[in-house]
Amino acid sequence: MRSLFLLAGLLAVLGLLGGGIAPLSGNHSTALAQTTSTPNRAADPVVLTGADVPGLNGIAPTSLVAFRYTTDWQQIPLQVDERAVVDLGTVYNSTPTGVKVLSYTDPRTFTGADPDATLDQDDEIALMVKDSGGKAPYLSEPAGNVVVPRSGVEVTITDPLSPAQASYVYLFKQTGALSQGAGKQYVSYQFNLLSGDYKATYKTNNGPNPENSVITSPSFYSHHFADRWIDDELHVFAGTANRADILDRHKNLFAPGDCMRSEDTFSSAEGAFVVNKSGPVRAIRAYLGANSGPLTERQHIFYEQRQEITTFLRVHAIGGMMDFFDYSPAAKGMKYYNDLNRAGVTIDGLGDAVGAGPIQWEMVNGAQGALAISHAIATDIPGFAYSSYYLDASTRPADRQCTGDKAAYGSSGTWITQGIACTDPSKGCTNNLTSTRTISYEAPGLTAPGAEQRNKQVNHPLTYTVQSW
Numbered sequence: 046m047r048s049l050f051l052l053a054g055l056l057a058v059l060g061l062l063g064g065g066i067a068p069l070s071g072n073h074s075t076a077l078a079q080t081t082s083t084p085n086r087a088a089d090p091v092v093l094t095g096a097d098v099p100g101l102n103g104i105a106p107t108s109l110v111a112f113r114y115t116t117d118w119q120q121i122p123l124q125v126d127e128r129a130v131v132d133l134g135t136v137y138n139s140t141p142t143g144v145k146v147l148s149y150t151d152p153r154t155f156t157g158a159d160p161d162a163t164l165d166q167d168d169e170i171a172l173m174v175k176d177s178g179g180k181a182p183y184l185s186e187p188a189g190n191v192v193v194p195r196s197g198v199e200v201t202i203t204d205p206l207s208p209a210q211a212s213y214v215y216l217f218k219q220t221g222a223l224s225q226g227a228g229k230q231y232v233s234y235q236f237n238l239l240s241g242d243y244k245a246t247y248k249t250n251n252g253p254n255p256e257n258s259v260i261t262s263p264s265f266y267s268h269h270f271a272d273r274w275i276d277d278e279l280h281v282f283a284g285t286a287n288r289a290d291i292l293d294r295h296k297n298l299f300a301p302g303d304c305m306r307s308e309d310t311f312s313s314a315e316g317a318f319v320v321n322k323s324g325p326v327r328a329i330r331a332y333l334g335a336n337s338g339p340l341t342e343r344q345h346i347f348y349e350q351r352q353e354i355t356t357f358l359r360v361h362a363i364g365g366m367m368d369f370f371d372y373s374p375a376a377k378g379m380k381y382y383n384d385l386n387r388a389g390v391t392i393d394g395l396g397d398a399v400g401a402g403p404i405q406w407e408m409v410n411g412a413q414g415a416l417a418i419s420h421a422i423a424t425d426i427p428g429f430a431y432s433s434y435y436l437d438a439s440t441r442p443a444d445r446q447c448t449g450d451k452a453a454y455g456s457s458g459t460w461i462t463q464g465i466a467c468t469d470p471s472k473g474c475t476n477n478l479t480s481t482r483t484i485s486y487e488a489p490g491l492t493a494p495g496a497e498q499r500n501k502q503v504n505h506p507l508t509y510t511v512q513s514w
């Protein structure tokens with residue numbers, strides 16, 4: 046955890062932490078005698094940037110396509126997400142704040158389109174490791190004049206937890222006939238703002254701005270949002286999961302029962318969307334505005350079987366912060382685990398003995414499906430520490446329920462119990478704090494060692510190297 050703090054902190058300082066903890070371009074693989082095998086990490090993305098493929102910079106983003114080679118060439122899904130350094134005042138359709146962030150761009154929000162409309166260095170290229178294949182024969186290229194000859198690069202993908210194996214994908218400039226999704230749509234996002242068109246109707250000065258927005262990965266999960274910060278439904282579809290809505294609320298408070306600030310008050314104050322983007326490889330939802338932290342940002346990246354939720358705190362000094370899931374009555378019967386409480390307790394609305402501490406992962410499991418949740422907090426605040434929260438009480442919960450229903454079912458997550466120094470660069474503050482919650486959506490039967498393994502994978506992202514082909 047300590048080294049992750051440092052690494053993530055360094056990336057954040059360098060402004061590279063746009064999409065969670067970026068996969069690192071690893072050592073050149075030629076030093077290792079590798080066998081070809083696709084890493085058994087179906088949930089994991091591989092995210093390159095334009096800087097990794099300089100020979101393909103300057104092309105239209107839609108011209109980039111991906112292939113794998115097994116016994117022949119097959120096109121695989123790829124997505125380009127353009128980014129640019131954006132003054133966060135722009136996101137509000139307002140005057141510059143001086144706070145400039147490398148951000149996803151979106152012509153349908155005030156963030157606007159990337160000023161460089163081509164594939165440039167800071168744009169991201171996302172694909173899934175499960176779509177990778179073997180090493181293609183020397184000089185071979187996809188047939189049928191679908192790609193520009195000799196435009197390709199070979200991407201070698203390695204699992205740092207299993208470094209003797211490698212798999213491959215090939216990126217090309219296409220000649221124009223191919224769709225980047227290769228017929229797939231792993232996740233779809235319907236941003237449904239009830240007031241109408243975002244730019245025409247969104248109330249950036251004061252909410253609420255009710256939504257009926259849904260993110261769906263047909264074989265693994267769906268989430269529902271009722272407003273900017275209000276995630277109030279989660280269904281797991283993996284395996285034999287019973288598809289119940291197990292989430293009352295994804296909650297944020299300064300302290301238990303302190304209702305002065307919550308995901309409801311954040312949504313009712315000023316705010317704006319950075320980006321809303323749907324598939325084929327991933328969906329992205331990012332927004333600004335949490336009361337007196339108008340530049341505080343939350344970014345959700347939804348993959349087929351995984352979501353990465355990153356919160357960039359940009360606010361004056363505050364007394365603490367809780368980030369927790371409060372499950373719904375339909376979660377009754379699930380068991381809750383974390384790395385400090387591996388035996389598990391039952392979510393049934395009756396109190397449990399769950400020790401608090403700096404948890405790294407959590408897991409819930411039952412007939413409803415399973416979630417493996419990893420937590421990482423990157424900060425340069427000296428002496429930083431955090432703990433955890435748990436409450437299971439269907440009637441008269443000890444802590445006032447500020448939002449959602451009246452019960453606390455397995456309410457659980459991280460709790461920064463100490464004061465947090467100012468993180469708002471618009472106030473001249475230089476400290477940063479970025480917290481990331483990574484969720485894997487799993488079939489019933491996930492074990493504590495299984496959740497621990499998922500956490501290890503999240504903390505050891507797939508690595509890749511790129512050669513011209």
Ligand SMILES: [Ca+2]
Nearest residue numbers: 128159165168
């Ligand atoms: Ca760009």
Ligand SMILES: [Ca+2]
Nearest residue numbers: 159161163165
């Ligand atoms: Ca671009």
Ligand SMILES: [Ca+2]
Nearest residue numbers: 391393395437
């Ligand atoms: Ca219980």
Ligand SMILES: [Ca+2]
Nearest residue numbers: 293449450452
């Ligand atoms: Ca509740």
